[in-house]
Amino acid sequence: MRRRYLFPILLAMAGAQAQTPPVQVGAWPDKPIRIIVPLPPGGPSDIVLRAALEKMQPQFRQPLVLENKPGAAGNLGASEAARAAPDGHTWLWSTDTLLTVNPHVYKQLGFKPDDLVPVMIASSFSQTLVCNAGLGVKALPEWLKKVKAEKLSYASGGAGSPGHLSTELLLSTTGSDMAHIPYKGPAPAVQDVIGGQVPCGFLAGPTVLPHVRSGRLVALAVSGARRSPALPEVPTVAEAGVAGYDATFSLVLFAPRGVPDPVVAAFTRSLAQALSQPDVVDKLKATDQEVVASNPAVAAKTVADTSRKWGEVARRIKLQLD
Incomplete structure (x- = not known):
């Protein structure tokens, strides 16, 4: 229900985006802002983020730079983000599986999951x-x-x-x-x-x-709790007869632990406005995604709940990866 009511609010926010002043929280940002994507370029998550950053850039006095750092199922880029200074100049954009699956199945992650904080569920997909x-x-x-x-x-x-x-x-x-x-x-x-x-x-x-x-x-x-925007005629697994089934996945914005709350609020507010723009919404739909743009509290709970679910599945099938 939360998602159903959130998107109209974002559309209303989008109407005022042109009047939104540049984002400034004290001295932040005082150098380029990096958004690490631990996936190869050209994928759905990459395409959507690039479109959003174009909308966000006019609000910032420093460049917004997308850096693709693929490798080790996302663990390589996550390691770099986790080691970054928590000053709001480095963020991580990835599928939720980075923290909901990888910690359960990889013996060596290269980073501590607690060093990364989910601050926004940007979109959902099935x-x-x-x-x-x-x-x-x-x-x-x-x-x-x-x-x-x-x-x-x-x-x-x-x-x-x-x-x-x-x-x-x-x-x-x-x-x-x-x-x-x-x-x-x-x-x-x-x-x-x-x-x-x-x-x-x-x-x-x-x-x-x-x-x-x-x-x-x-x-x-x-697999998700809601029908696909690209295939609305196809039922969910639950609608097709398997009650309670839900395998929804998300694109998540993570921050290194310790980024000041005002900086998190400023950056996620700008991202939410960008994701609500009609052309970005269309890009999301074309890649079978729906806007969520949650707040940090919802992001943290969603990732924690999903991690418990996939942890149980991984243990049941004895899934271990190098």
């Missing part, structure tokens, strides 16, 4: 359960019946990826079992589902959307 059209299933109940009758496999973008965790949560909730086929990212996984080498998988919406529309893949359900 995974889409798709199957090769030749499998012959068109609804989740049919799929579950087939899974229990046959030994099927499923594809994911990799061990510990959102698709992997979403599937294992669904399997454990329904008392089902499947063989996991991990890939190096969702794109090759989608290609093998299209080719029939693997019958199905929970995969990223932007990757599967064109193939669902072309008829090469059949979308059965989305």
